[in-house]
Amino acid sequence: MTVTIYHNPACGTSRNALAMIRATGAEPVVxxxxxxxxxxxxxxxxxxRMGVPLRDVxxxxxxxxDALGLGDPSLPDDALLDAVEAHPVLINRPMVATPKGVRLCRPSEAVLDLLDSPLPADFTKEDGERVPARRA
Structure with a gap:
């Protein structure tokens, strides 16, 4: 299974999602x-593929x-895309794509629904929160 994660290494949620992917034995495209x-x-x-409006990501x-006025609901997607091209930091993370679908993985354990292999053991996030093992 090909797993691709759109990752920001400065983001704890993104780091946790990446670590969970790897804990299942997958090595994603980062x-x-x-x-x-x-x-x-x-x-x-x-x-x-997520089935959501562009604004949701x-x-x-x-x-x-806010400084770019992107909260205006009348802005067309082309204007939002222009802003994202100029400021990629506007893309929320982590987004993960697998053959099972694409999801914005917030919270990070949402990534588990996109993977073939279960989390083999309890996983501890960076903040100490435990994620119970999930079986197939």
């Missing part, structure tokens, strides 16, 4: 999207979202 952002077409495909906290 796309550090701040260094290598997805193209407009790739981002639109991910959003389409935009991050507000710690980004220029």
């Amino acid at each position: 796309v550090e999207y701040l260094k290598t952002p997805p193209t407009r077409a790739e981002l639109l495909d991910l959003v389409r 935009l991050r507000r906290k710690g980004t220029p979202y």
Whole structure:
């Protein structure tokens, strides 16, 4: 199974999702999207596969979202995509894509629903929270 994670190594949720993927035995394709952002077409495909509006994958906290006026619901997707191209930090993370689907994995354990292999043992997140093992 090919697993791709759109990852920000500065984000604890993203680091936890990546660690959970690896704990199941999978080695994902890691796309550090701040260094290598997805193209407009790739981002639109991910959003389409998630079945959510583009706006739902935009991050507000710690980004220029408000300063750019992106909260205006009348803005078309092309304007949102222009903003994302100029500021990839607007992409929320981590997004994970597998043959089972695409999901914004917040909380990080949401990634487990996209994987073939279960989490083999209790997993402890960076903050000390335990995620129980999940069996297939």
